[in-house]
Amino acid sequence: MAKPPLPLDVIAHTHGPHLNYEPPGGWEESTRRPPDRLAKTHCSFCGMQCGIQLKVRDEQVVGFEPWEAFPFNRGMLCPKGVKRYLQGAHPDRLLTSLVRTPSGFVSISYDDALDLAARRLSEVKEKYGADAVAIYGGASMITEKAYVLGKFARVALGTKNIDYNGRLCMVSAGTAYKLTFGIDRATNPWTDLVAADVVMIAGSNTAECAPITTHYLWQCRERGGRLIVIDPRMTPISRNADLFLPVRPGTDLALFLGMLHVIVRDGLAKQDYLSAHTTGFDAVRASVEAWTPERAAQVTGVPAANIEKAAHWLGETDRAMGIHARGIEHHSKGVENCLAMLNLYLATGNVGREGAGCMMITGQGNGQGGREHGQKCDQLPGMRSITDPEHRKYIAGVWGVEPESLPGAGLSAQEIMDAIHRGEIKALFSMCFNPLVSLPDANFTREALSKLEFFGVIDFFLSETAHHADLVFAGSMHEEDEGVVCSAEGRVQKINKAVDPPGDARSDALIICDLAKKLGKEKYFSYPSTREIFDELRIASKGGIADYYGITWERIDDELGVFWPCPEINHPGTRRLFEDGRFYHADGKAHLQVSEWRESGDRRDADFPLFLTTGRVISHYLSGTQTRRIGPLVEQFPEPKIELHPALADKHGIASGDWVRISTRRAEVVVEASVVRTIRPDTVFIPYHWPGRRSANLLTHRTLDPRSKIPEYKVSACRIEKTTRPADIEAQRMEETGWVQGARPHTGKGA
Amino acid sequence: MEGYEFFVDPSRCIGCRACMAACAECDTHRGVSMIHVDYIDRPNTIATTPMVCMHCVEPTCALVCPADAIKQGEDGIVRSALKPRCIACNNCVLACPFGIPTVHVGPDLMMKCDMCYDRTSVGLRPMCATVCPSQALTFGPPDVIARQRASRPTRDFRFGNEHVKTKVFMMMPASEPVVIVDVEDYIRRGPDGPEGWLVDDASLG
Numbered sequence: 001m002a003k004p005p006l007p008l009d010v011i012a013h014t015h016g017p018h019l020n021y022e023p024p025g026g027w028e029e030s031t032r033r034p035p036d037r038l039a040k041t042h043c044s045f046c047g048m049q050c051g052i053q054l055k056v057r058d059e060q061v062v063g064f065e066p067w068e069a070f071p072f073n074r075g076m077l078c079p080k081g082v083k084r085y086l087q088g089a090h091p092d093r094l095l096t097s098l099v100r101t102p103s104g105f106v107s108i109s110y111d112d113a114l115d116l117a118a119r120r121l122s123e124v125k126e127k128y129g130a131d132a133v134a135i136y137g138g139a140s141m142i143t144e145k146a147y148v149l150g151k152f153a154r155v156a157l158g159t160k161n162i163d164y165n166g167r168l169c170m171v172s173a174g175t176a177y178k179l180t181f182g183i184d185r186a187t188n189p190w191t192d193l194v195a196a197d198v199v200m201i202a203g204s205n206t207a208e209c210a211p212i213t214t215h216y217l218w219q220c221r222e223r224g225g226r227l228i229v230i231d232p233r234m235t236p237i238s239r240n241a242d243l244f245l246p247v248r249p250g251t252d253l254a255l256f257l258g259m260l261h262v263i264v265r266d267g268l269a270k271q272d273y274l275s276a277h278t279t280g281f282d283a284v285r286a287s288v289e290a291w292t293p294e295r296a297a298q299v300t301g302v303p304a305a306n307i308e309k310a311a312h313w314l315g316e317t318d319r320a321m322g323i324h325a326r327g328i329e330h331h332s333k334g335v336e337n338c339l340a341m342l343n344l345y346l347a348t349g350n351v352g353r354e355g356a357g358c359m360m361i362t363g364q365g366n367g368q369g370g371r372e373h374g375q376k377c378d379q380l381p382g383m384r385s386i387t388d389p390e391h392r393k394y395i396a397g398v399w400g401v402e403p404e405s406l407p408g409a410g411l412s413a414q415e416i417m418d419a420i421h422r423g424e425i426k427a428l429f430s431m432c433f434n435p436l437v438s439l440p441d442a443n444f445t446r447e448a449l450s451k452l453e454f455f456g457v458i459d460f461f462l463s464e465t466a467h468h469a470d471l472v473f474a475g476s477m478h479e480e481d482e483g484v485v486c487s488a489e490g491r492v493q494k495i496n497k498a499v500d501p502p503g504d505a506r507s508d509a510l511i512i513c514d515l516a517k518k519l520g521k522e523k524y525f526s527y528p529s530t531r532e533i534f535d536e537l538r539i540a541s542k543g544g545i546a547d548y549y550g551i552t553w554e555r556i557d558d559e560l561g562v563f564w565p566c567p568e569i570n571h572p573g574t575r576r577l578f579e580d581g582r583f584y585h586a587d588g589k590a591h592l593q594v595s596e597w598r599e600s601g602d603r604r605d606a607d608f609p610l611f612l613t614t615g616r617v618i619s620h621y622l623s624g625t626q627t628r629r630i631g632p633l634v635e636q637f638p639e640p641k642i643e644l645h646p647a648l649a650d651k652h653g654i655a656s657g658d659w660v661r662i663s664t665r666r667a668e669v670v671v672e673a674s675v676v677r678t679i680r681p682d683t684v685f686i687p688y689h690w691p692g693r694r695s696a697n698l699l700t701h702r703t704l705d706p707r708s709k710i711p712e713y714k715v716s717a718c719r720i721e722k723t724t725r726p727a728d729i730e731a732q733r734m735e736e737t738g739w740v741q742g743a744r745p746h747t748g749k750g751a
Numbered sequence: 752m753e754g755y756e757f758f759v760d761p762s763r764c765i766g767c768r769a770c771m772a773a774c775a776e777c778d779t780h781r782g783v784s785m786i787h788v789d790y791i792d793r794p795n796t797i798a799t800t801p802m803v804c805m806h807c808v809e810p811t812c813a814l815v816c817p818a819d820a821i822k823q824g825e826d827g828i829v830r831s832a833l834k835p836r837c838i839a840c841n842n843c844v845l846a847c848p849f850g851i852p853t854v855h856v857g858p859d860l861m862m863k864c865d866m867c868y869d870r871t872s873v874g875l876r877p878m879c880a881t882v883c884p885s886q887a888l889t890f891g892p893p894d895v896i897a898r899q900r901a902s903r904p905t906r907d908f909r910f911g912n913e914h915v916k917t918k919v920f921m922m923m924p925a926s927e928p929v930v931i932v933d934v935e936d937y938i939r940r941g942p943d944g945p946e947g948w949l950v951d952d953a954s955l956g
Contacts, residue, residue, distance in 0.1 A: 016841070022781075022782065027778070027781030027782060030778065031778040031781070032780070050787065063777070064774060064777075065877075066881045066882060068876075068881065073884075075876075075881045076769075076881070076882055076884045076886070077769055077882040077884065078767050078769045078882075078884050079767055079769045079772040081766050081769070081882075082769055082772040082773045082776065083772055174831065207765035207767065207885070208765070209884075211765065211767055211769070211784075211884040212884045214763075214765055214884055214885040215885055215886045218763050218886065219899070221901075222899060222900050222901045223901075226903070227874075234797050235764055236765035236767075236797050236798065236799070237765065238797065239762070239796070239797055239798050357816060384825060412883070442944075487845075595849060604769075618765075618766075618767045619768075620767070632772055632782075636768060643887060646794070656794070674793075675794060676793060676794055676795075677795050677796070678795075678796065678797050685852065688945075737876060745768065
C-alpha cells in the first residue's frame, strides 16, 4: 500500500530537502554575467502577493530585483520574497515523473505516467464508485489551475469529493463573511488601514505572516491611530500596540461578546445604521446581555478594564478597522469568532467607508482566488453554491454538460482524510497540498495515506506526503505558470511566466487536461493554454458573487491589478465593498448572527493542564516544502522550538536551550526551549512548518468547526516536562531540512 | 540620489531580516550581509533593531585605522576598507561605536555597509531600505519623512562623553534632541508582562 518505498533517510538522500544557497552557476557567474531579462510577477508566498521582478539568465531564475512601481508593496519584500528565487533550479527539483517501486521512486515517461494515473483512477472508480476518488487542491497556485481542477473533479472524474488546503486557512472567515455580508472577501483595500483611527488585530501574527501589512499599520500610528492587539503571545506587531489583550487560547469569542456588551451598555451602538442596513441585532444584543466585562475577563484572562477600553475605542470612532487571521479562525468555533468580531464593526457602524471595515488576512499566496472558482467541496465557479439548482444549471451550461451530471457537495479536506482512514475513499489525487505536515494529528494522516489503493501527486519537489505516493507528476512552479491570483485585498493580479518547466516537468494545468483526455473527456478540456482557461473562468464567474467577467489579463497588466467584483469590461472594479450601504444578501442588508459561547474541543484537565497553540515564523511558508529547501531561510529558523514563559519554565526547571517533551492526548514531541516573557504563562507555542518526529501537527487534534470544517490548530491541551537531547537529533534534522548545526552540508549550485 | 537621506527607525523593526537577506544578494559580498538585526533582549521583549553603517561625519573607524584603508567619499559615505591596504587588524571593529564593521576571514578584509553605492549611483535606493516591509529602514527625501512620521530624525549621538555626528538619521521621539545611548533604559520590563496576565496558577502543571 501507499507507504514510503524506502526508509526516509534514503529518500531524503535523493530528493531532499537539500539546502540551496546560491543562484544557478554560483555567485561568480551571477557577478560575471548580467541577467538576460527581468520578469515582472508576484511572490509565490503568502496572501500579500507582493510585486517582484525575477532575474532570468539562460532560462533559469537567478535572482530578484524589487518592483517599486507595483502599488501594494512598492518594492518591499520579506526574506521569503528576497530568497524565493532559490527554489528555481534547485537540486531537488523534480525533472521527470516518478513511479514507486519496491526499490524506491524511479523515473517514468510522461505518457506512461498519464496512462498509469488514468488506469488506476478508472479502476478505483469502476470498483468503488466515483466518490471513492478524492481530489486535493491548494491555494498557493494560480486561479486557472484551481478552476480546472474543480472542473476535472466534477466533469472528468464525476466525484463530489474535491477540497483544498484553504480548508486549513480561510474557511472560518469565509463562512462568517458569507453569513453576515453575503460575500467572502476582505472588505477594504489595505490603504484604508492607514486612514483608521483604531485598528484591532485579532489573532494575527501580522508582522511574520503578512509582513507588508506592517508598514500600513505603522503609517496608521504615525497619523495618531491606535492599535489593539489580541493574542496569547506577543508577536512582533505587538511591539507598538497601544492596547495588548493577551487572551487565553480559545476564548476570543468571550472577549468579543464582552466588548459588544460594553458597546450596548454604554450606548455606543449606532442604532440608525443598524436599522437601515442590518438585520438580527436585537437577538445579538440579547445574547450579549449576560457577557459583562467581568465575566469576559474571567473566561479570557484579560483584565475587565482593558475589555472596556477596547470597546470604547471601537465604539467612539467612526474610523475603526479590524483585521483577523488564523488566530481566531483555527477553532472549533472559528466561524462564531469571526461572526462576533464582525458584529462589533456593524454595531458601531464601522463598515463600508474609508478607514472603516473588518477584514480577514488571507494566508496563502492565492488564498482568496483559490477559494472562489470551484475547488471547494461546496462551491462552483464565481463563488456559486453547488447545491443551488440555478447555479448548477448555469455552470453546467458553461461546461456543456447536463446539470444532473454534476455531483453535489462533497467532503471537506479533513473529512476526506477521515474517509480514507475509514476505507471509504480509496484513491487520492493531490496537487499543491502537503497534508502529512499540515493536517492535524499527523499520525492519523500517515495511517490514512497507507490505506490508499492509489495515490497520485503533482508537485515540483517530493513533499513528505508525496513519499506515500504511487505516482508523482513533475509539475510546474509558480514562476513557470502564467495566470492570475487574487491577493488578500481582493485585487486580481497577474502571475507572469519567467521560465518554462525544466526537463520533463509540465505545467500543472496541462497535466490535468492531459489526464482528462486519457479519461475520455477531451472535449471539455481542450485549452491550448491557461489563457483560454481564464477566458472560460470569466464566463463561468459572470453573474456570480466573485464576478471576474470584466477582468482580462491585459487589464490586469495595464492597471496593475483589478479588484473583483468586476462584472463588465468597462467596470472599474470594486476596491471597497458596501460603500453604498448595500450588502450582498438578497435584501441588501448585513445579517448579524448570534454566537453562543462554547469551550474548545480538546479540554484541559489535570493530565494536560496547558494550552498548546501553533503558527508560523517569518522565514517559512506553510508546510515548508519550498522554504525548508532554501538555505538562508532555514538558517534563520532552522528548527521548531517551544516558546514558554519563565514562570512556567521555572516550575519545570527549564532554561532556554534545554530540551522539552510536549505531550498531548495524541502524541509527544521533543524540541528545544525558548524561555520568553512574551507568552502567557499557561500557554506554549510551537511553529508548524516541519515534518517528522518534531512536527507540531503530531500534537494537534482533529476537532472541526461544524460549519467551516476548519481544524482547531490554535488550542490543544498539553503538558510539558524537561528531558534530554534526543540521541538521533541530527538524523531528524537531515529529514526535516538537510540542516546540521554549524555546517552547510549541501551548497547546491543549481541543476 | 540627490536629496535622499537614510533613516533608521528601530521602533518599526519587526525582526524579519529581509534587509539582511537582501543585503546578502549584492554582487560585491555574495551571500554575506553587511548589516544586522538584533533582538534587544529576547527573554523579555520581542523588540528588535536593525543596524546599518551610520556613516559618521568623522568616522572613528577611519581615525583608528593604522593602514589608512578606510576612506570617506565626498558624498559622506564611508567605504569598506581598501583591499590592498587593509591588514585585518580589527581596530575599526573595536572602535566603531555602533558595532558595524566586521573583518571577514576569507579575504582578510574589513567589510561593511557602503549604503549600496552601486545602486544609489544609478538612481536606485539601497537594497535594505527598498525591501524593508516595516520601513524601519527608509531612504527618501527629508521633507517627505517629516510629513509622514511622528517621530523626529536626529544624527547626534552621545556615548558617554563622546559626541558622534552621522550622515544616517535615527528616528527618535520628538522629545529627544540627542540620542543618549543607555540601552537598558529602553527595555520594557515588568514582573507580569506589559498588561498583566490573569493566570490560574494551578494550570502551570
